Amino acid sequence: MTARFTKFLANTFKLATSDVANQYALPVKSMTGAFVSSYGAKKSRRLNEKVVESMGVGRDDFVFEIGFGRGDAMGMCFEKVKEGRGMIFGVERSGYMNERAFKRFVLEIAETDKIRIDSAVDLRNLPYPTDLFNHVFHVDLFYFLQQDSLVDINRELLRVLKPGGTLTCGMQFDRLKKLTEHRILEETQWDPMRYLWALEAAEFSDVKINYHTDPQMGEYQIISARKSTDPLDGQDPEELMEKLSMDMKKERLAVAMMNDKKDAEDSL
Template sequence: MGSSRFTKLLANSFKLATSDLANQYALPVKSMTGLVVSNYTAKKSRNLNEKVVESMNPGRDDFLFEIGFGRGDAMKMCYDRVKDGRGMVFGVERSGYMNEKATKRFVLEIAETDKIRIDSAVDLRNLPYPTDLFNHVFHVDLFYFLQNDALIDINRELLRVLKPGGILTCGMEFRRLKTLTEHGILEETQWDPLRYLWALEQAEFSDVQINYHTDPKMGEYQLITARKTADPLDGQNPEELMKKLEMDMKKERLAIAMMSDKKDTGGDFS
């Protein structure tokens, strides 16, 4: 009986520890666990961040935006690309702890160059930026924690702040994510790339695709990319466009006819 109680207590303790790790992985808070998890995540994702920035190949005058910047490693890589030009690096982070860490890390760059801007965004469906601002939007280890009912609207907001022709890039490393799933930190359905590809398409991104790459240091990694079309008609079905045009013309003719009837009868529509 005593052994059974001990086994149950041990199992419950393991569940609590795993749950805490999962929560800290999704949203680190200022604590010993948060420090360990954030350091571990930064170390494991550094190579992937490098590959994401390399794939974007930002120019010195580009405006870049990272969602969920963690300790700010990718932001530093981007800053090094734009510091001698007119470009800027923006970032939002839900975790107040990570926001504080990154702000302290870049205190000189923020004060002296004004080329790094760090913001908080409680709701990614309402970003504090104007339309058509960024050449690149990117994230690593983010969409796994976004609910399905918000994912499409979040991507629509990312589409809004991208410049026409701008690119969204998402970095993934299936091997590391599978390990986190085996340890109970993530569910496989959370990081299923098809879930994110579908949301990007529903948000009306163009050229949505996932590409597989191999690197000697990290093995295989994946990049999801999508584009904001520079042509409002690009990628749309010609038949659907004609139907929409026909419907718009019918509405216009109806409005003209109603206005004509109003003039002829001297009546109103109130």
């Protein structure tokens, strides 16, 4: 009887932990979703403040947040642009978080049209034109993105950034280690090296991670990168020449095939 009860408790704990982990990644409208999203927002509020502060948002800037949760950082950015010509954009995979954000910013959206909330099922296909944003940022997001799509997602973020625009990612190792201890996350999910690698593979420039200390929350980390103003910046000259040579061969082959087709048609 004791063994059965112990097994029952173990299975119950496993299911509860799995539910919390799923809600942390993608909250749905439920008691667990409400609790987890509220807890996450409370724990990350100071980190959001430091990330927004680090970006140096100007009153005329266009800012884009991915995975805005309950909208704390969007609200902070709105305060930076509300007197200027800037706008705040956000996408969130969670329909529940979208609903919460719409309710939170209903007046700002209606009266100022400076906040736009969108859904994006696939972050590799964002509903925005090229070279739109001065800043793209996210906090506690990349841990939940699949490794095989991470580079393509960052290429899409690079596309929507203006030349010279910045990407900023905030994280806090100490808090993430605790989530790992409670089996909410795997350590490999939040390994910063996998994200740094993905940014470089997507051809961002000035990719780096900086360590900071704050009196309120202790040590935190900010990953940053930039979209170059020079399309050739940071690329290896030999790789560029090899790519150019290959493109020229492809072009000559295409021309030759077109000419062969034309000659064949003329001979008929």
